[in-house]
Amino acid sequence: MGQNFKLYSQYYDLLYRDKDYVAETAYLIGLLDKYHSKGNKIIELGSGTGKHANLLAEKGYQILGIEQSSEMVEIANQNKKEGVSFQIADITDFRSNISFDIAISLFHVISYLTTNENLIKTFKNVHQNLNRDGLFIFDVWHSAAVHFQIPEKRTKILRNQNIEVTRNANPVIYPELNVVEVNYDITVNDLKDGTIQSFKEQHPMRHFSRPEIELLAYATGFELIHNEEFLSQNIPTVETWGVCYILKKL
Ligand SMILES: C[S@@+](CC[C@H](N)C(=O)[O-])C[C@H]1O[C@@H](n2cnc3c(N)ncnc32)[C@H](O)[C@@H]1O
Structure with a gap:
């Protein structure tokens, strides 16, 4: 965290x-x-x-x-x-x-x-x-929504004039803890010089x-x-x- x-x-x-x-x-x-x-x-x-x-x-x-x-x-x-x-x-x-x-x-x-x-x-x-x-x-x-909808993998892509950010979210569900661990893989593409940076973050959510x-x-x-x-x-x-x-x- x-x-x-x-x-x-x-x-x-x-x-x-x-x-x-x-x-x-x-x-x-x-x-x-x-x-x-x-x-x-x-x-x-x-x-x-x-x-x-x-x-x-x-x-x-x-x-x-x-x-x-x-x-x-x-x-x-x-x-x-x-x-x-x-x-x-x-x-x-x-x-x-x-x-x-x-x-x-x-x-x-x-x-x-x-x-x-x-x-x-x-x-x-x-x-x-x-x-x-x-x-x-x-x-x-909200627990009811998590139980009924079940979180899935999702991708979000956003760009401005300088960068394009791709965020893949990969959830792991811990039903006994009321926790969903959202694992983010983030790639940042610099649109000016073409460099790519990648990193990971883990967001456990109750x-x-x-x-x-x-x-x-x-x-x-x-x-x-x-x-x-x-x-x-x-x-x-x-x-x-x-x-x-x-x-x-x-
Ligand atoms: C999803 S963001 C929400 C930020 C802001 N409230 C908003 O609406 O844009 C969650 C924020 O909570 C902060 N946060 C999470 N756990 C925290 C803790 N134990 N103490 C202080 N800040 C915390 C994170 O660093 C992050 O900035």
């Missing part, structure tokens, strides 16, 4: 350039309104290249992003808006002297926590850094059911107040890959 997002970080924004961060941020702000969130101080777990953080800052929020990949933070720092800061740390054991009104963790960051121990440590950390009644909002892989998150919330001082399909707000089904959970600190 320590090596995750090291080389991948350079191609992250290209691989996800079609991801609608503006719509996702509007969706998140809609949830904050709907569940009567108060205050504007946000802690973001796994802030990546800082896209959500910058958009939230434009809406008047102050954000501290916790991100373990120094390479991702380096990219995030290049475009940082006022009111945004990043800390290179592991979300399982970060420390902050500030208390926050809201905690968020978007695009399956919590699914990167594959052990119960790391999940409990992270939720307890969030609890410690949140004000009373603070919301914790995150999206994770998937969750609602009762599992409910239990985790209960064990760490939160109440699960709602879950829904991320962005569409639909009730999760076997077709739903990403489920958004809204927890409140008790």
Whole structure:
């Protein structure tokens, strides 16, 4: 896990350039309104290249992003808006002297926590850094979809004026662990000088059911107040890959 997002970080924004961060941020702000969130101080777990953080800052929020990949933070720092800061740390054991009104963790960051121990440590950390009644909002892989759809090999190719990136994803399923290990083979073709660079990354992803998150919330001082399909707000089904959970600190 320590090596995750090291080389991948350079191609992250290209691989996800079609991801609608503006719509996702509007969706998140809609949830904050709907569940009567108060205050504007946000802690973001796994802030990546800082896209959500910058958009939230434009809406008047102050954000501290916790991100373990120094390479991702380096990219995030290049475009940082006022009111945004990043800390290179592991979300399982970060420390902050500030208390926050809201905690968020978007695009399956919590699914990167594959052990119960790391999940409990992270939720307890969030609890410690949140004000009373603070919301914790995150999206994770959905067990029902993994069981019914079964992840398969996939290829994604994206190019800009300089490079073409081919990413082959080869999943290995561990049914007893609720984990899918996604093995990425990435080839980067430099379109200017014709050189080719290849590397591998392993992303073990945990998937969750609602009762599992409910239990985790209960064990760490939160109440699960709602879950829904991320962005569409639909009730999760076997077709739903990403489920958004809204927890409140008790
Ligand atoms: C799929 S990316 C999502 C990034 C960003 N939230 C977004 O929506 O673009 C997952 C991010 O979580 C970070 N991450 C995963 N596990 C982490 C951990 N234990 N502590 C801190 N960051 C972590 C990775 O380094 C990566 O930047």
